[in-house]
Amino acid sequence: MKIAILLFDRFTALDAVGPYDVLSRLPGAEVVFVGESVGPVRNDAGSLRLVVDAELTEVLDPDIVLVPGGPGQTAHMSDGPVHQWLRLVDETSTWTTSVCTGSLILAAAGLLTGRRATSHWLALDNLTALGATAVSERVVHDGKYVTGAGVSAGIDMALTLAGIIAGDEVAQSIQLMAEYDPQPPYNAGSPATAPAELVTRFRESSRHPQPQPS
């Protein structure tokens, strides 16, 4: 089972590594990190580098495609090599998946039109504008398209997918060995539970985005 994880400049590390550390433990999993060029790619904060193993054109038949999000998503919203690759591999993939604003890339490539999907809570309107039916849920399936909400939701998305692919016992084993028994010290992980003033502040700054460092 070949799993291709797309990396691009200014991706969010946990978007990719959370699901990686679940899906890579599936029996027979072979993960390859793909990108426009081979070598280290910097994350959004700039201080982490993950290595791309293969160029897009070298990986044409993954069973699972995973697209993380992050601020760098904005550079992949128009047609180009990434969209062409996504449309090509989607023709034969068993599962086409995303985490966070990775769903905006899938939608912009035309793969989520009319489909139920999710994204980071601040990006749900953008997902609607790209032709998907945006759903405010942690993990959303529509046929072979499985999308996760913001950043950390990739872990739940991947465990859900692991259960579908390999059965409950395998997924539970992966969960147990990752000791995924979350106990966040605050209850601020969603706009429904976080302090209202924080939610308002982030909504306002997302409507009036600051210039991003390039």
Place this chain on the structure above:
Amino acid sequence: MKIAILLFDRFTALDAVGPYDVLSRLPGAEVVFVGESVGPVRNDAGSLRLVVDAELTEVLDPDIVLVPGGPGQTAHMSDGPVHQWLRLVDETSTWTTSVCTGSLILAAAGLLTGRRATSHWLALDNLTALGATAVSERVVHDGKYVTGAGVSAGIDMALTLAGIIAGDEVAQSIQLMAEYDPQPPYNAGSPATAPAELVTRFRESSRHPQPQPS
């Protein structure tokens, strides 16, 4: 605030990247990945490479030291450059932290003797044998030593530490932007809740470990 994250061959990726993606968002955070040599380091599954930015001897004054775990921990249980570096940076660190079996490395370096600490649920006895007081909790503080349980517990450890360092509002903001509102599809993340036969199976195989690929 300088944060040094130790990488070594066959580390577990989420052990390092979960806390990274929390702590790197603290105001003024500067993260550096350190290791015995600069360049890409492979994780436990072998298919992920994170880049070490600096050799141990180049980073002598981090405010926060973080040691992840993973199968490669077993190569760092006797005295050597890693232990010497840990003891040196611990002299001036504000926080010395670990995730998963990273605490076994800290303990073997002599830094947790007589201190309350935690580790992966399968490694608590090893932690006791190394002179620490092993505690089966998700996040354990003892003075400046903050240890997290297995793999995914690093996210909770880092959010707890973020709150102590920068206050509740900053920690809650990081949690909200990471949409850390976990909804695991199974309740199998701890030996207390996972199916008993899975727990037994993993306990038995950890007592009779298979030879590891090198």
